[in-house]
Amino acid sequence: MSCRGLGTFQDRLECCRDVVRRSEMVRSLREVLVRYVGSIVAIRCLALGSFHEELAARYQLALLLELQEFLCQDGSDVLVSVYDPVFTDDDIEYVKKRGFTVDELCPEGFRDARKVLYFLPHAPLDLTEQVLVAEQPRLWLANNIVEHTDRYTKTKLHEKYPVMSKLLHVLERVPEVPTSAINDEQFKSFVSRKKRRNKKVFKEPVVDYDSVKSYFDSCSIITDFQGGTLLRDQPWINAFSDLTFHHIKRLNDK
Numbered sequence: 001m002s003c004r005g006l007g008t009f010q011d012r013l014e015c016c017r018d019v020v021r022r023s024e025m026v027r028s029l030r031e032v033l034v035r036y037v038g039s040i041v042a043i044r045c046l047a048l049g050s051f052h053e054e055l056a057a058r059y060q061l062a063l064l065l066e067l068q069e070f071l072c073q074d075g076s077d078v079l080v081s082v083y084d085p086v087f088t089d090d091d092i093e094y095v096k097k098r099g100f101t102v103d104e105l106c107p108e109g110f111r112d113a114r115k116v117l118y119f120l121p122h123a124p125l126d127l128t129e130q131v132l133v134a135e136q137p138r139l140w141l142a143n144n145i146v147e148h149t150d151r152y153t154k155t156k157l158h159e160k161y162p163v164m165s166k167l168l169h170v171l172e173r174v175p176e177v178p179t180s181a182i183n184d185e186q187f188k189s190f191v192s193r194k195k196r197r198n199k200k201v202f203k204e205p206v207v208d209y210d211s212v213k214s215y216f217d218s219c220s221i222i223t224d225f226q227g228g229t230l231l232r233d234q235p236w237i238n239a240f241s242d243l244t245f246h247h248i249k250r251l252n253d254k
Contacts, residue, residue, distance in 0.1 A: 003059075003235065009052060009090075016055075016062035016236070025230045025240065026063070030070055032222050032245060040071050040139065041115045042079040044106065046131065047123040052090045059236035060121040067119065081107050106135045114138050114253055121240065125149070129161040136215045137248060144224060144244035145171060158207045166212040167248065171219045219248045 003015035020026055033040075045064050049057030064080070071078045080100040084091075092102055101107060110116050113136050120128065120142040128148070131137060142148075145168055149157055158165040222245040225231050231240045 004055060009094075013051070013058055013062060016059045017065060019235050020059060020062045020066055023230070023234065025225055025234075025243075026066055028223060028225055028230055029067075029245070033067075033070060036117070036139070037071055038074050038076060039115060040078065040117050041076070041112075042081065042110050043068060043071070043117045043119055044110055044135070044137075045080065045082045045119045045121075046084065047120050047127060048082060048084045048087075049122070050084070050086050050088050050091055052088055052094070056122075056237065056239040059239040063121075063240070064119060067117065071117070079109060081110055110135075117141060121243065125161055125164065129164050132163045132167065132214075138253065140246040140248055141243065142246070144221075144228075144242040145219070145246060147242045154204050154207050158209075158212075162212045163214055165207065166209045166214050167216065167219055169207070169209050170216065171221070215250055216248045217251050219246055221245070222247050 003012050003019065043064065048060050048064070051057040051061040064082075068078050068080055080095075080098075081103045082095050082100050083102055083104050085104075087095075087102070095102060116137065117139045118131070118135075118137040118141065120131070120140075123131070123142060125148065128142070145164070149161070149164060149168055152160070154165065157168070224244045228242060231243055234240075
């Protein structure tokens with residue numbers, strides 16, 4: 001189904017929502033999100049893009065709307081905060097009409113990160129590092145942290161994005177507490193493309209991760225959508241490439 005040539009913006013958005021709603025990607029995401037219904041009180045969405053101008057951003061907005069609707073199924077009110085410097089006046093007007101707030105910095109009601117779902121569909125590494133430092137997210141629906149940093153050596157990643165390098169370091173290879181609704185495929189051991197290509201390479205210098213101040217102790221992959229197969233060859237093209245649901249944790253989190 002093509003959602004490009006339909007009449008009004010609302011028509012095009014509803015077309016995107018219908019595609020997303022019927023997808024195996026969303027079915028898989030609902031299975032893992034159901035345990036958070038009632039505990040997630042807000043969604044913080046960054047790097048969405050201009051959804052009036054770009055098809056990929058429109059699909060990403062469609063997923064955001066589906067996420068909010070699903071998390072409100074128990075009758076609770078889930079707040080949404082969005083921001084992207086490329087937003088047009090039309091984009092801002094639309095999200096405000098939906099009751100969303102437009103916030104470059106984390107708004108007051110979003111300070112308990114344990115209750116906030118972070119959705120960053122295509123955030124650059126510098127923004128990812130910035131949000132990790134400033135907002136300390138726990139539930140992180142964004143680019144796969146392994147694949148997103150794969151072009152850097154461990155040393156270079158540590159130099160440029162120290163918190164992200166430590167997050168990659170603590171990423172758990174073993175599932176923590178899978179529920180009956182979560183498929184085995186959704187907890188995976190990750191081996192990056194670079195490591196698969198280069199089994200015999202020089203030994204990198206040891207990185208002192210303890211020197212990096214951070215809020216987390218561990219990180220697990222809740223789902224990577226069957227290794228990304230549920231994300232590829234779809235009408236949304238590259239809107240959700242490498243999308244992965246991470247759980248970033250600290251020892252005193254309940």
